[in-house]
Amino acid sequence: MKEFETVIGLEVHLQFKTETKIFCGCANRFGDEPNTLTCPVCLGLPGSLPVLNRKVLRYAIRVALALNAQINPVVKFDRKNYYYPDLPKGYQISQYDLPIAHDGSIVVSTAGQEKKIGIKRAHLEEDAGKLIHDGANNCSLVDYNRTGTPLMEIVSEPDLRTPQEAYDYLTALKLTLQYLDVSDCDMEKGSLRCDANVSVRQKGAKEFGVKAEIKNLNSFKAVKSALEFEENRHRAMILAGEKIVQETRLWNDEKAATFPMRSKEEAHDYRYFPEPDLVPFSLAPNAVEEVRRDMPEMPHAKLERLLKRYSLVEYDAHILIQDPHIADFFERCAESYKDWKKICNWIIGPVQQEMNSRKCGIGELKLPPQNLIGLIEKVEQGVVSNLVGKDVLIMMLDTGKDAQTIIAEKGLAQVSDTGALEKIVEAILNENQKVVAQIKEGKDSAMGFLVGQAMKKTQGKANPKLLGDIIKRRITDG
């Protein structure tokens, strides 16, 4: 049996979340009524001229820096010519031989280790409009709102070897892009899109196999499934001695399979040439430096720092860095409370649970860091139990009040008044003499039952540790 090797490269299209489109002042927004966000520039009307949005170039430099890429000191735009109804000008303004960036890399955690995946190039271009096929009426409908949305295309080197690795690359790339705050990175809204190139060859072969390009991948999971499907299809064809043709295929999620794209067999001949309506742009070192100064800490660096600085375990730190706002929140909590593991447990446990059920980010929770610390302190001091603490958290988030106020208002403080607890224990012991006898015979597990009974009597407000101590003493002494 021959051993196969799969070779995968991914092209990611990222929509920037600027106020306006890349070359005109139309709002860059998703979900508006069709054809209400257009102008002569993005409709490609004669006589109109594109002008580059300054912020788009800035965002592009941010992405290039985050991907450790070489930035071209001078860049230009080019026309990519093809006819399709979603492209009103008959060409897409893109970048050909002088892209924003080339030869970058990103570190990906995959299969328990770190692997550096090369970034071949990253360039700017404009998005096309949206086509809706109306088969019933034998026509297609075009909405040009999306036309001219700023896009950055990020092309990986063919460094990925398994569908899982491709999935992990996308996860790492998305997190990096989220940190940059340049895009929603929402695949459902199309602000992050992915096409995959895949081929299969004999392990150790120098030449690549014939590749297939897969489109219509609507989620990271779809990317992985489609690549698994293609990997198997290619292997089966090679084993059967069939010839693989280079083609574009579409992923069908329902059928869990790829199918050749039905389109006219016309070689792609885009006839790129320099866009005469746009002047060149310089990305001089000082301009790049200025952007670099504003760069946030990237996920990988943050992970390493959190691990070192707060001696967190890898698992916890990984969860914290999934959202830079959560990591920041953790660090602000850590300034005033030294049990970092405890803070982490509260954040990745109850706090994130509440974020999920309320469908909001940490910033929208009514929870300043000092309030979480206040709550943790109450739990640690034994004022409330861990369990009640979680209820207190919910009430804090509902009202925006701090832990102390909630505990006082609701009378949730544990009864730590020994006198009161002694009385309760006495009553419990009298009511459960059989159990007491069992404990005296060495059946320690029955202790829990008595503590439970006493907790019930105090509606859960007794300090369970104190209660246990009293019961134990009473039984041994008595």
Place this chain on the structure above:
Amino acid sequence: MLSKEEVRYIASLSRIDLKDQEIEVFQKTLTAILDYIEKLKKLDVSGIAPTSHVLPLQDVFREDRTRPSLTKVEALRIAPAQAKGSFKVPQVIE
């Protein structure tokens, strides 16, 4: 000289329908242009910086501020056909 097939291919890329007679004309005229380019290629340009734009300008930007868009009615006025607030085109199948 460009072949008839080459001219037909270029014409199809540009969605131009040429008659046989016209193809012969373009075989000659396009070839003349290509020949001229060949001549230009012989020039020594080693001392000249690559130029992608004829104007001595660079870094022309606009700020990221919205400007009013056309209304839907204005935008659709130029559509050869429209339906459901959209530009209506012959069906494209992928």
